[in-house]
Amino acid sequence: MIQTTDLHKSFGNVQALRGVSFTASDGCITGLLGPNGAGKTTTLRILYTLLRPDRGAALVDGFDTQADSMQVQRRIGALPDSQGLYPRLTARENIRYYGRLHGIKGETLEKCIDDLIRLLEMEDIENRRTEGFSTGQRVKVAIARALVHQPKNVLLDEPTGGLDVMSTRAMRTFIRRLKDEGKCVVFSSHIMQEVSALCDHIVIVNKGEVVASGSSEELLRATGRDNLEDAFVSAIGTEEGLVR
């Protein structure tokens, strides 16, 4: 369960967030939808403890991301904006490093890694060094290492960016699976179609503010439009982000 209230954040003169509030429930996929530069990444960075909000607070399972950052870090698995791997380590070693940082070791850890490798269908690459991996393979490793400690809350920053059609489909299936396991999933995207296909709850962000939120039906009702595309355009006021 993730809650943010009135998040503000500025970098120098740039106001990145000017009051972002939303709630993401367990067993539910929440999508942060908005054009580039809307504040999606900044919001997620505050949620995964790396940025301190100027004002407002973000809670994960009731723990404050700044005051109890360790507690929050144990409860989240995040696929951040940068997904760099260690090129001289194998896929399995990359995942194992994160597991060990979470205090998991030995048999338990290896079993967790085995499960993820099977789930993400990466048996063929698990013992290869990650240097030269394709984007799809890299994302798989990045996801596996983020989820190795089986977190209750999953944060994904543009998880399908740069993926081909097949990988994108696999990713969507994977995200639905996380929901079925009862996890609280928050993911950001600038692609309306993707968000509407996946999300139970949509939060439309523009220029650092939440301009609309709710299920697809609620958004349609609120904007008085008959399709989501028009609803999105009317919410953010431009046609940006409709097509890839």
Next chain:
Amino acid sequence: MNITSGEKGSSLDRIGVIFSKETRDNLRDRRSLVSAMVSSLIGPLIIVLLIIILGKTLFADMTEKTLEIPIAGAENAPSLIAFLAQYNVKVVPAPENPEAQVREGNYDVILVIPEEYGEDFLAGRPATVRMVLDSTRQSSIANIERTRSLLNTYTQQMAMLRLMARGIDPAIISPIAIERVDLATPQSQALLFLNMMPYFVVMVVFMGGMYVIIDATAGERERGSLEPLLINPAARWEFVVGKLLASLPFAVFAVIFTLLMFAAAFNLLPLEDFIGFQLSIDVAALVWIFLVSLPMILLASGLQMIIATFTRSFKEAQTYVAFLPLIPALPGMGLAFMPVKPSLWNMMIPTFGQQLVINQLMRGETVNVGLALISAAVTLVIAVALIFVAIRLYHRERIIFGTK
């Protein structure tokens, strides 16, 4: 199954995890290994080369060899020529334009004996012998000096003969008799080269773990793995300490390796053939030099950590960090020519105090243990302060994302 709630692990565990990952990762990096190896070879290699090259020109006994002196107008001074021949000099005809020939370095020294030499000599006037030479050319100095001293000897002999012919005791023109007692031992001459060794040890201290630090900080950010890494439940200081510790084995290995190379060069190579005596350095001195280096290794890592955290890219970090070993080089190289005695103030300067102590250890002098401990303590305190600064830097948001 919910793993997150139960197990936690201590700071020590997490530092261990970070340390072992960085060590393993960098052991697979050829740059880290090559940098540690090459830096530890530079010092011994330079000193051995200096001994071989300079030892040949400076120390080789020149009097054994026949000295060839081109002389213009040799026919004007037959008795001088006969004298020179007695002292193993081969007189050869001088080339045209002696000045130009010497300037171009074709000859070390050319003698020009003018036509009026014989006339002046007979008349008892100082007869001119012109030495054409270039005193700035190091390699000519031995031959110039030998020629000059031969001419002086001849002048003295002639003066004595003239005085005796006039019934005067030649001793009258030697008011003082200079007796030279040279206390330089072969070892103390060799220390001219050895004086550079402390600096090379410091250089290795700064270069041994350099790549590991850069890779773990600037490199980590450049490949985009810092952001996901810091989401893991570990305090920032644990990351800094783990990464810093990972650089230490590489630096320690480089220092040990360079000391062994020095020992091998001095104790095993037949340096006697080049400088006329054998250098030696004993095991106890090596062990002490190693111990003196340890606080410096921590200092170097702390300093490199700060720089590599500040810089935006691997390349930029590499540029700045590579300059670091040059800072202790200035006083260190000065030591080779201007020996400084250890005192409280200069032992408090990190890396400089250590160079003085290493120098003393090498010479087999007694080391002031109190001063050496102060030097180590001051260096350690500064190193710890630098590590604290690095940890503070790691709390900055702009450090994580690079530019913002």
